[in-house]
Amino acid sequence: MKFTATASAHPNIAFIKYWGNRDDNPHLPANSSLSMNLEGLTTTTTVCFDERLKSDVLILNKEGITGEGFQRVHKFLNHIRQLASKSTYAQLESVNNFPTGAGLASSASAYAALALAATRALGLELTEKELSRLARRGSGSACRSVPAGFVEWQAGEDDSDSYAFSIASPEHWGLVDCIALVNRSHKKFSSWQGHRLAATSPLQSARVKDCQRRLRLCKEAILEKDFKKFAEVVELDSNLLHAVMMSSQPALLYWEPATIEIMKAVIYWRETGLAVCYTLDAGPNVHVICRSSLKDETKERLLNLRGVKDVIAAKPGGGVKLIE
Ligand code: PMV
Numbered sequence: 001m002k003f004t005a006t007a008s009a010h011p012n013i014a015f016i017k018y019w020g021n022r023d024d025n026p027h028l029p030a031n032s033s034l035s036m037n038l039e040g041l042t043t044t045t046t047v048c049f050d051e052r053l054k055s056d057v058l059i060l061n062k063e064g065i066t067g068e069g070f071q072r073v074h075k076f077l078n079h080i081r082q083l084a085s086k087s088t089y090a091q092l093e094s095v096n097n098f099p100t101g102a103g104l105a106s107s108a109s110a111y112a113a114l115a116l117a118a119t120r121a122l123g124l125e126l127t128e129k130e131l132s133r134l135a136r137r138g139s140g141s142a143c144r145s146v147p148a149g150f151v152e153w154q155a156g157e158d159d160s161d162s163y164a165f166s167i168a169s170p171e172h173w174g175l176v177d178c179i180a181l182v183n184r185s186h187k188k189f190s191s192w193q194g195h196r197l198a199a200t201s202p203l204q205s206a207r208v209k210d211c212q213r214r215l216r217l218c219k220e221a222i223l224e225k226d227f228k229k230f231a232e233v234v235e236l237d238s239n240l241l242h243a244v245m246m247s248s249q250p251a252l253l254y255w256e257p258a259t260i261e262i263m264k265a266v267i268y269w270r271e272t273g274l275a276v277c278y279t280l281d282a283g284p285n286v287h288v289i290c291r292s293s294l295k296d297e298t299k300e301r302l303l304n305l306r307g308v309k310d311v312i313a314a315k316p317g318g319g320v321k322l323i324e
Pocket of ligand 1: 013014016017018019033107108139140141142191192195280281282
């Protein structure tokens, strides 16, 4: 017997970042976070539970995956098998239409799509909240790719209340994330490893302590569509994240020379009248956020900077969905 389902999900860009875990199992974050799903960037995953398989099989962008990446997926599937009281192994085929592992949060869309496809294939019908809690176990930020649009992940006290929910629909505010690609290669340190180092930075506790204040400001800015307020808190939060990364032991330095050039250009453009701001995840690429009316101008300016190889523009996206 075979049980199959296919689901797709978008990655998300965090405006208030998640970094560091309070608990690695079952994956509770050090702080709450806030993000926007990215339309047009999509992971599509087909899961097929097949009684003839002798182990799980993972195929990502048409290549077989082994090692740490496979072990994480296998552990995640074990949890789903336990929920469904099944023991059948599965073949997973996942395709990203954007660069994998270059700070574009491919693990977020990957685990959101996998959570939905695998549970449906086994006949489980989870609510959005249950699906978000489940995706969180694969990759923290994946819980934010489950609901649509602008999304808050409340850190919560335990497994039952650590999940993400939508604070505004994708149509609420026409923001665009212009992602300036500096380097398409796979990053050296995965965020998975980075979370474990967060506590070695003396700055992490200060970042976490002030997080609820930043989250409140960012949420207000989104709900009020106040770009000035939004830009200030988003850049502060990104700078705090990278201050923690750089002061971890060992230090995590994700920036390339072009990364700094872009950040400085964005600040200058804003000072001279173009409403843009930057934010960076665990990688050298810079997410430059603007209103949709400024998308073409922002893209063009970014492409004129040395070191920018390409720009991918994404507007607010929907939540995870079942395809078949
Ligand atoms: O979900 P993970 O383990 O890939 O961690 C995501 C970490 C950041 O992208 C740097 C921040 C965030 O909140 O997305």
